[in-house]
Amino acid sequence: MSSLNLDDFTDLIERPDGGVRRDAEARRERRIVPPGSLGRLDDLGEWLAAAQSSVPVRAVERPRVVLFAGDHGIAGLGVSARPAGSAEQSVRAVLDGSSPVAVLARRLGVSVRVVDMALDCEPDALPAEVAGHRARRGSGRIDVEDALTLEEAEAAFLAGVAVADEEADSGTDLVVLGDVSVGGTTVASVLVAALCGTDASVVTGRGGLPIDDLAWMRKCAAIRDSLRRARPVLGDQLQLLATVGGADLAAMTGFLLQSAVRKMPVILDGVVSAACALVGQRIAFRAPDWWLAGHNSGEPAQAKALDRMALEPLLDHGVTVGEGAGALLALPLVQAAAALAAELPAAPEVPEVSKAPKAEDAKEPEEPEEPGAL
Numbered sequence: 110m111s112s113l114n115l116d117d118f119t120d121l122i123e124r125p126d127g128g129v130r131r132d133a134e135a136r137r138e139r140r141i142v143p144p145g146s147l148g149r150l151d152d153l154g155e156w157l158a159a160a161q162s163s164v165p166v167r168a169v170e171r172p173r174v175v176l177f178a179g180d181h182g183i184a185g186l187g188v189s190a191r192p193a194g195s196a197e198q199s200v201r202a203v204l205d206g207s208s209p210v211a212v213l214a215r216r217l218g219v220s221v222r223v224v225d226m227a228l229d230c231e232p233d234a235l236p237a238e239v240a241g242h243r244a245r246r247g248s249g250r251i252d253v254e255d256a257l258t259l260e261e262a263e264a265a266f267l268a269g270v271a272v273a274d275e276e277a278d279s280g281t282d283l284v285v286l287g288d289v290s291v292g293g294t295t296v297a298s299v300l301v302a303a304l305c306g307t308d309a310s311v312v313t314g315r316g317g318l319p320i321d322d323l324a325w326m327r328k329c330a331a332i333r334d335s336l337r338r339a340r341p342v343l344g345d346q347l348q349l350l351a352t353v354g355g356a357d358l359a360a361m362t363g364f365l366l367q368s369a370v371r372k373m374p375v376i377l378d379g380v381v382s383a384a385c386a387l388v389g390q391r392i393a394f395r396a397p398d399w400w401l402a403g404h405n406s407g408e409p410a411q412a413k414a415l416d417r418m419a420l421e422p423l424l425d426h427g428v429t430v431g432e433g434a435g436a437l438l439a440l441p442l443v444q445a446a447a448a449l450a451a452e453l454p455a456a457p458e459v460p461e462v463s464k465a466p467k468a469e470d471a472k473e474p475e476e477p478e479e480p481g482a483l
């Protein structure tokens with residue numbers, strides 16, 4: 110019997126503060142720039158103000174890149190251009206500073222945390238702060254077997270919850286969330302197709318290093334076969350992650366939900382974080398209000414998942430490398446929006462007396478209850 114009750118997240122996750130958002134809008138309307146001339150940056154600044162519950166919005170001072178890493182048994186079918194079980198090499202490139210996300214993080218002065226959830230290497234091959242949360246060595250081949258036992262899925266989910274708590278407790282004010290894996294885009298596509306009720310061909314993309322047409326057909330077949338295993342467990346998200354997910358995806362889902370509980374905004378990266386976010390939305394419908402879509406990675410399943418959550422990608426530059434790189438590119442945009450919202454001069458607020466409300470105007474407007482209605 111599982112002791113984890115995912116339904117608790119529905120109550121634990123509140124919406125970002127609607128009153129603060131209206132105050133932020135009011136502040137923007139008094140600003141001395143042509144209305145609308147900053148486009149979506151106004152929405153972004155107001156979203157962040159609501160997430161922080163602060164007007165003026167505070168600068169994002171302590172962002173962090175958090176990457177969940179794992180290998181996937183499904184990679185053994187030749188659905189990835191990388192050798193199965195080789196995600197450790199990508200992790201090493203992040204740690205030694207030679208990967209794209211490491212270069213960007215250095216330039217932006219952001220630290221990167223990698224969490225090994227299921228790499229296919231000896232647990233002591235990597236530094237203890239990376240390997241400490243590992244749930245198992247490689248997740249199962251999901252077209253024929255479960256990725257994880259239910260106990261492993263629960264442990265991985267809770268590891269993600271614990272990492273979110275550690276980040277929130279240490280003052281991280283925004284997370285850029287990404288993944289490092291081999292085979293991860295196949296698994297993520299299965300989750301998205303299962304939850305959206307679509308066919309394998311609709312969600313099958315080209316993955317990390319682009320795959321050729323033959324590998325694409327193998328990937329499509331693998332997703333189709335895994336989807337058959339996913340359908341019977343669609344109503345139970347932890348079981349779904351155990352059946353066709355993986356330890357890295359279970360951890361990321363726990364991380365996303367606990368980040369929302371802790372009111373810590375997250376920029377999602379590619380198809381893997383989008384798939385976990387979609388699972389998270391099924392668990393707690395208000396959770397996506399705390400997330401931003403950093404970029405469009407071009408994976409069809411990512412677009413599908415983001416559409417379901419009404420999240421619009423901030424950037425679109427064909428970045429398919431994963432590892433949080435595309436989402437990290439969006440961080441300066443979020444920081445720019447915060448600076449504009451906080452620092453552009455605003456005319457003083459109209460004194461309370463001169464806008465004395467009629468009785469019915471004084472009521473707080475009703476909070477919308479539709480998902481994605483923020």
Ligand SMILES: O=C(O)c1ccc[n+]([C@@H]2O[C@H](COP(=O)([O-])O)[C@@H](O)[C@H]2O)c1
Nearest residue numbers: 189290292293294316317379380406431
């Ligand atoms: O972010 C995406 O949508 C994305 C698209 C293609 C590849 N990736 C990255 O590539 C790795 C997995 O690719 P694959 O082809 O082995 O499934 C993993 O590290 C992902 O972060 C990521």
Ligand SMILES: Cc1cc2nc[nH]c2cc1C
Nearest residue numbers: 152153156397398400483
């Ligand atoms: C920027 C922004 C991010 C969001 N995330 C969820 N809803 C949102 C609405 C806006 C406007």
